[in-house]
Amino acid sequence: MRLDIDSTIDDLSGVVKIGEFLLLGNDEGHQLLVCRRGSIPDTWEVEDSIQLSTSEEETDIEALTYADGYLYVVGSHALRRRSLKPATDTVKKNRKRFTRVEAQKSRNRLYRIPFDKDSGELGAIESINLSKRLRKDAFLGPFTKIASKENGVDIEGMAVHQGRLYLGFRGPVLRYNLVPVMVLDFDHPKRYELRFVDVRGQGVRDMVSLGDALILLTGPVSDAPSPFRLWLWDGKDQMPGNDRFVQPALRLGNVGVPTGSKAEGLALLDTDGDEVELLLVVDGVGSERAQRLRLMIPAKR
Numbered sequence: 001m002r003l004d005i006d007s008t009i010d011d012l013s014g015v016v017k018i019g020e021f022l023l024l025g026n027d028e029g030h031q032l033l034v035c036r037r038g039s040i041p042d043t044w045e046v047e048d049s050i051q052l053s054t055s056e057e058e059t060d061i062e063a064l065t066y067a068d069g070y071l072y073v074v075g076s077h078a079l080r081r082r083s084l085k086p087a088t089d090t091v092k093k094n095r096k097r098f099t100r101v102e103a104q105k106s107r108n109r110l111y112r113i114p115f116d117k118d119s120g121e122l123g124a125i126e127s128i129n130l131s132k133r134l135r136k137d138a139f140l141g142p143f144t145k146i147a148s149k150e151n152g153v154d155i156e157g158m159a160v161h162q163g164r165l166y167l168g169f170r171g172p173v174l175r176y177n178l179v180p181v182m183v184l185d186f187d188h189p190k191r192y193e194l195r196f197v198d199v200r201g202q203g204v205r206d207m208v209s210l211g212d213a214l215i216l217l218t219g220p221v222s223d224a225p226s227p228f229r230l231w232l233w234d235g236k237d238q239m240p241g242n243d244r245f246v247q248p249a250l251r252l253g254n255v256g257v258p259t260g261s262k263a264e265g266l267a268l269l270d271t272d273g274d275e276v277e278l279l280l281v282v283d284g285v286g287s288e289r290a291q292r293l294r295l296m297i298p299a300k301r
Contacts, residue, residue: 003035003044003289012289014064014073014158014206015265015281019117021047022267024281025061025073030054030106032061032073034120042292050122052111057104063158063206063265065165066115071122072186073111074158074167077131078148079103101147105129110167112186128189130155130167130182139180139194143172149222154203155182157217161209161235168204171221177201178238195237197249202229206266210276210297216249217266217280228255228263232297252295257282274299 003012003024014025022035022044030051035044052059052073060076082100089097108131114123134140134153146152148171157168167182174180177198184192197204202218205228216231230252238246257263257280265281269292278293 011283012281013062013156013264013283015267015279016064016066016071017267017269017279018066018071018115021117021120022279023064023066023071023115025064025265027061027076027264028058030059030061032064032122034122036120047120048122052109052125053106055106057106059109060104060107062156063168065158065160065208066117067160067163069114069117071111071113071115072158072160072165073113074155075107075109076148076154076156077108077134078154079144079146079152080107081147081150110165110186110189128186130189133182133189133192137194139174140172146172151221154221157204157207159207159209159214161214162212166207166209166214166235168207168216170203170205170219173201173203173221176240179203193237195235196239197233198238199229199231199249200251202226205263208266208268208278210268210271215252215266215268215276215278215295217255217263219263223262228257229253230255230293230295250298252297255280255293257291 011028013027024033030053032050034048036047038045062076063074065072080102082097084094108129109127111127113125135144143153148154151171154170156170159166169180178196181195199218203221205219206217207214214233219228220226231249233249261282267279270277274297276295280291
């Protein structure tokens with residue numbers, strides 16, 4: 001599958017398919033790309049783009065999803081440690097840079113945008129900030145002071161499932177490998193639930209709804225080049241106790257990505273019985289940006 005996108009845009013993250021359109025988020029700026037199926041089979045061409053913000057700070061778009069006429073876009077709500085510059089700066093300068101952890105308000109938004117799936121037109125942008133909820137949460141609060149990729153709070157996955165928004169966290173991963181997933185309604189974010197899922201020490205990179213379950217894309221919390229995996233989760237809280245049965249998430253397999261790339265986004269393209277077709281977006285360039293995946297979902301789970 002080929003995405004005909006400006007070669008300078010190499011940090012794609014969120015992705016969602018809506019009818020004949022494919023929408024993509026760029027996590028290094030504010031750009032949302034609207035693509036339409038190309039004249040050549042299995043291609044997508046950029047038809048329009050919008051900026052979610054005019055801030056000089058990046059929005060850090062991490063995930064997109066769609067339901068009932070609305071496109072949802074979420075930023076990471078994460079702190080950022082300054083990156084090193086080993087090729088241009090001295091050790092002393094890099095050590096100083098590395099002490100700086102920044103909070104960028106533009107990252108702390110969950111957007112809702114009307115989207116016409118026939119014309120591809122986007123409506124007026126609404127947004128809410130979840131950072132207050134995160135800071136006050138008994139589980140997540142301590143991790144809001146830690147940089148992303150260091151087990152700090154980092155939202156990277158999102159899906160609308162059974163009428164509610166599910167926000168999956170790359171970090172933190174808590175003891176017993178429990179990863180938080182925030183379940184909420186856009187109009188009533190204070191009434192959220194926090195559920196947990198065990199994906200063997202990895203964090204959520206993205207998720208899509210599939211009937212009564214969710215397919216999770218997972219990977220390392222850090223920048224470590226460990227495998228990316230797909231799981232099937234029933235969406236129910238996996239906090240253990242002697243008063244409930246916990247159905248473990250089912251590992252569907254590993255996902256191969258080009259050397260040096262990372263799996264970032266997942267979109268549902270089609271379903272045919274027990275077979276599912278997915279689009280995987282990676283942070284590579286050119287023809288390596290997107291991969292088509294076909295999975296057989298076990299009938300009994």
